[in-house]
Structures are given as structure tokens and as C-alpha cells.
Amino acid sequence: MSQTAPVKSSDYKSEVKPVWCPGCGDYHVLLSITKAFAALQLPSEDVAVISGIGCSSRLPAYLDCYGFHGVHGRALPLGTGLKVARPDLTVLVAGGDGDGFSIGGNHFLHACRRNIDLTYVVMNNRVYGMTKGQPSPTTEPDWDSALSPGGTGLSPFHPLVIALASGANFVARAFSGDIKGTTGMLIEAIEHPGFSFVEVLSPCVTFRPDQRGWKNAVHPAPVEATDDPARAARRIMSDDGFNIGVLYRGTRSAYDLSRAEAGEVGEFDRMFEI
């Protein structure tokens, strides 16, 4: 990609054709990410997109920048390690609700707590789509399906509140179909210091066709974002789950990466010598 001319959003798309189902919200998120990168004029060699496993975690393959499609639930440790080793990179970690809040749930808590300067985008469709529709941590308790007759009866995981309680420095909720709004939130999340968390409601049209109705349910958050995590948490706990916008802008400083001991790659080789 030439860096002499302004970078266009299409420059960030790879030649790989997505295998997502037509109608999937993740297509919109892909567009929003490329538009955000273009708006920030990020050279592709200075960006890394890291993911775990799941439909949305295929994202790095569809982008023309550095990427790593990691193992299930481990996107945040990978992204954290990369940012510590290469603080000059813009690191965006992406995945789904199953990957991020179930097997990756513990990493989510500690990534928020560490507050390293990266952006985590979770495409929440409240279902394990790639493995054919099992309930995920964010699935409604009464969602009735072939694999969960009568629903699970379990309280759903509340990622935004948990992010706030764990120390995330920027919290937003977006809707995939609102490409312009999602792009704006991603721009702000990338620019905000520390750990930024953007939950994107991204419909799974195959296993959750009811989610096609989300475009009529979402609405802008009625109040401006706060810098008080307790107030933000109260608001989020009492909203209808479809408030869209930046909900919390924290003022914590990002983790000081100079605290991480720098070393040469060769030192690692010596550490593994027998």
C-alpha cells in the first residue's frame, strides 16, 4: 500500500473473501474498522489486529495489516503481549461474545485491570454461531432453541458493567448496522489512552434471525458519557441494552509500558537453551 496518497478504507481490505453468512452484522463491523483506520490515516504496517476463535475472529484475514488469528479465548493475552513488546503499534483485538466472555472471560477482567493502551472490539450476537448456535455467556435466559430447549435460565454476562468494574478506561456500545456511529466510536476508542472496550451488537442472522429487529430497537444514549465509573455502571445496569454511544470516558493513565523490561529477542533464545 502506498503511503504517499491518503489511505482509503478499501486499502485495508485483503483479497480474502469473508465466509460470513450474507446479512451477518460482522460485515458492517469490518467496514467500520477499515473506515476508522482510514480516518486516522494509520499506515497498515503500524496496525495489528488480533483475534481468538469464532465467526468474528476471522477478521484479521480480511484486513490488509498485521494480524494474528490466535487460539480460543486468548486474543487479549496476545494483544497485550504485542503492545508491551511493540508499543509503537496500534493494537486492536477483536472477537465474539463466546470467545471473549466464556473461555476468555478471565483475560477480559485482567486486560481491563491492566489498562494497557489497546482497543478491544467484541461483536456480540449472543450465540456461538460458528459451532451452530449454542447459547453463549450473553444469551438471554429464555432463548429457546434446538440446543437449549426452554432456554438456559441463566443470567447473562454483562460485559460493559464488568469492564467498568474491572478498570477499563473507555466503554462504548455500538450497533453494527450503524456504520457511521460505530466508526466514530472506534476512532475515539483507538485514540483514548488505556484499555478501550467497544461492544458491538452484531446480529447473527442464521441462528438468531430475531436479531434482524435490533436495527429498530437501538437508540442513541440519552445522556453524555461520564467519567465516573459508578455512575456509568448504574446507567448501564438500568438501560434496555440498546443504548448506543460512548458510555464512559475514564481518566486513568494507560499502563506505563516503560515498566515492562525491554530485552533483545536473542535473550529469549538463550533462556530456552538446555
Add this chain to the structure above:
Amino acid sequence: MTDDKTTALPIGSVADLLAYAYRIEIDALERYRMLADQMEVHNNPELASLFRDLAGHEEKHAQEILRQAGEEGIADIPEHEFEWGTAESPEAADLDAAHYRMTPWHALQMALAAEKRAHGFFDHIVVSVDDPDVRKWAEEFRAEEAEHVELVERLLSRHEPPAKGWDADDDPPILQE
């Protein structure tokens, strides 16, 4: 999310208008290519071909606007600075409406809605702009979009709406077991 037709669009010159008109066509062609790719991946070659044809038409329109801009070319407005007054670039087909078993009728419905949005965009400029040169150009673009609407309607008249159950698949690629 709702569209806001009352937004005052930041189009104060013919150069701005040409940049907007060009961006509309580029967004439309990129969207049709995206949809064509989806249909190829999901083994719907008829629709892939149709979306490629639609992308080709949009590319021709974009080239025509480039020609009209002449030596001055198209103003280089960053993508995120375009203000549409709608959720998206008006002629970009609605990704939500895609389905792997969709028919030409569905695709043409998507195209028709997109052309109507583009027509509405230029219509909004015609009725809201003060500059007579900008209005004259906007009227031309509006007339072109009206032609496109008619063309898509003619194409659509050759296709019957699909029967109920068009999306049923005896051998679905993805199924809860």
C-alpha cells in the same frame, strides 16, 4: 437509527457536489462487489454475476463523473468527512437485506431502494441549496438517478416475486443438529 433528512449538507460548491456524487458511486460499486463476493462464497453464481453487473454500472457512472470534473479532478474529501444526512452513503445497497438464497428479484429490490435513496439525496440538495450552479448540477444528477430508478423498475418487471419459502434449503450448510 433514523435518517435525518433535515440535515444541512455541507455542499457549497460544484466541486463539493462532484466529490459527493463520485463518492456515492464508489460506495455503491464497492458494496455491490462485496455482495458479489458473498454470493460467490455461498455458491449463488447467478446473484454474484448480477451484483458484478450492478457494480460495473456504478463504475461507469463514477468514470462519467470523473470525466465531468475535467482537469480539476475530484476534490479529495476524506471518507469520514462526508455528511449524508442518512445512516450511510445513499446508494450503498443494504447489507442487512442479503441472504445466501436470495433471488434476482431481491437483489433488484435492493438496487431499487439504493437508486431511490440517491435520487432523494440529490432532490434534497436541489430544494435546499442556494447556489444556482450547484442546483443545476444537482438537478442533472437527480435526473440521472430518476433514469436509474426507471431502469431498475423495468428490470424488476421481468421477475416475479419469489414464492413463499424461497429461503428454504433442503440441505442447509449450517444447521442445529
